[in-house]
Amino acid sequence: MGPISRECAASRDAAGEPYAVVLRERGRPQPVAVLNIAWAHGYLGVWAYDDQGRRTRELDLRRLEAGRLFLRHIAQWRYDTEDMAEFADRAGRVLVDLYPDGRGRKVSEPKGIGGGSLHTLADVPDERRWEPARTFGDWAWAVAMATEGRLSGVSLRDAPEAPEAVEESPNQRGPAENREHGHATAPGWRPPSPLRPRHLDEMFTPGTRFSPPDDHATGPYVVRVIDTGTLRLPTGRIVACDPGWLHPGEPFTVAVPPGRYRMQIATAACPSEHWGKPLRMEDVTGARILISDKPTAHWEMALRPGEDPRTLREDEFYGFGVDTGTGCFVDAAAAGRLTGGENTVPYDDSADGILVLDDPESGGNLIVYPSGMGDGCYPVWIGRDTDGEVTCLVADMLILRHQELLPNRSQHDS
Structure with missing residues (x-):
């Protein structure tokens, strides 16, 4: 696994094959955001990262209609200390699930798992549940959603032919880069898969x-x-x-x-x-x-x-x-x-x-x-x-x- 060219990424995009886009900024070893894309599965996943390289926000979008993406899931984690592990049980979190028929649910756990939770309806208007589909390479909107608009210093230029760093997996922290750029990588992940039948015969x-x-x-x-x-x-x-x-x-x-x-x-x-x-x-x-x-x-x-x-x-x-x-x-x-x-x-x-x-x-x-x-x-x-x-x-x-x-x-x- 490693960086791939724009042409290869565009080919995978058109064929619906999985690929990832890693966005970095100058002087920051951790990615700002990672996009996991697999159009054959109708899937676009976006992760935002903090300065410690921990994932802080997830968006799960699905292509249910031609020309539109549906925001199926939002998750956000709050780490109170710099040394708190990613997805630690003590990390506060909010989970939102949305459905095309207008339903939605929200689970808030301000003290993390086991610290009490509040279950409510998700009050998300219909215009925020759907996003227009974009063309290949137009990723700024998704990153802006994941980082809540914090895109200072991030470049969305195409990946160079021979980038200096290799991202081993979109959900792992790779080595630092000395210049700001975004690059596409071969997939070290797979799209979400519903439950599969097992042992039925x-x-x-x-x-x-x-x-x-x-x-x-x-x-x-x-x-x-x-x-x-x-x-x-x-x-x-x-x-x-x-x-x-x-x-x-x-x-x-x-x-x-x-x-x-x-x-x-x-x-x-x-x-x-x-x-x-x-x-x-x-x-x-x-x-x-x-x-x-x-x-x-x-x-x-x-x-x-x-x-x-x-x-x-x-x-x-x-x-x-x-x-x-x-x-x-x-x-x-x-x-x-x-x-x-x-x-x-x-x-x-x-x-x-x-x-x-x-x-x-x-x-x-x-x-x-x-x-x-x-x-x-x-x-x-x-x-x-x-x-x-x-x-x-x-x-x-x-x-x-x-x-x-x-x-x-x-x-x-x-």
Whole structure:
């Protein structure tokens, strides 16, 4: 990695390939600002640096429309002492998340992590949420936003053909330069990536073993795949939600042919002990609707109307919320009549926590299952075969998201 020519940077810009722009000023070894650009991902990230080389402000802009950039995220850190580490827990910070539909939230932590926080709506007018897209090389506006206008002494000239300094990574401090200039570098970073699906086939394969969590000597293994019954979908428009919610939400934008489909839940256990005695806690890791018998070739995130995956930041996802420790799948035609009542919480009705409710009016039904470790938010993944047809939908409880597959996948002793 190192500086690249203007021609190379312009070529990468036109192709949507990642590159970075580092802005420096005379006599200052640390960059004033760094721009990370990857138009294939619709992404422009801007970082501002203080005199100690610590990042103090972040802007995350997304190209959601032709000719305009949306300001998705603003973050700012305050370091009270010169020797405070970058992003130290004691550093005060403000985080703002904005969304194209006008929503926004602001989190203020004046004493840093653990020092109390204030959560409010983000009062940012629409004209400040959008910026006109600029041409290659027009970076002053973004740097001015990140540094709040403090651009004294900074040159935005093109990088020389043979700059004296090499920036190893946009998020690391490189060696000092003796003249002021800005230069483009090959990427030592990658654009923010939404949550990716992991182990969705393996979690439904009994005996599959995974690497142990940090606090366990033995990793989890798939114990059972339980048939929960037939899910009836009279319209094929699927809703995933907490069955106790009064408003189940909109169905996914991807529908399946109306019909009757097998539904399963998968469980995994991680051997442990309590007071010297062996203990095996078994948790639901996922629930799936089997649409076809064809193998899944690729996965995509299930979305509801208005959800735009281009706005997701690192490891973020759209999912369904859970407050009762249970989730469900249900057809949209039956959702309003079957959710929101006390009878949707299975309690001890089933040893596996499964409950099936029928809606004679629509012909659909609702199948309730335990939601992994309990309350939270969980993504649903849509599987497709090589022809692009839907093979299944999987509600992922995220229990296995950080684990790795082990080569020995034989059935664990139970």
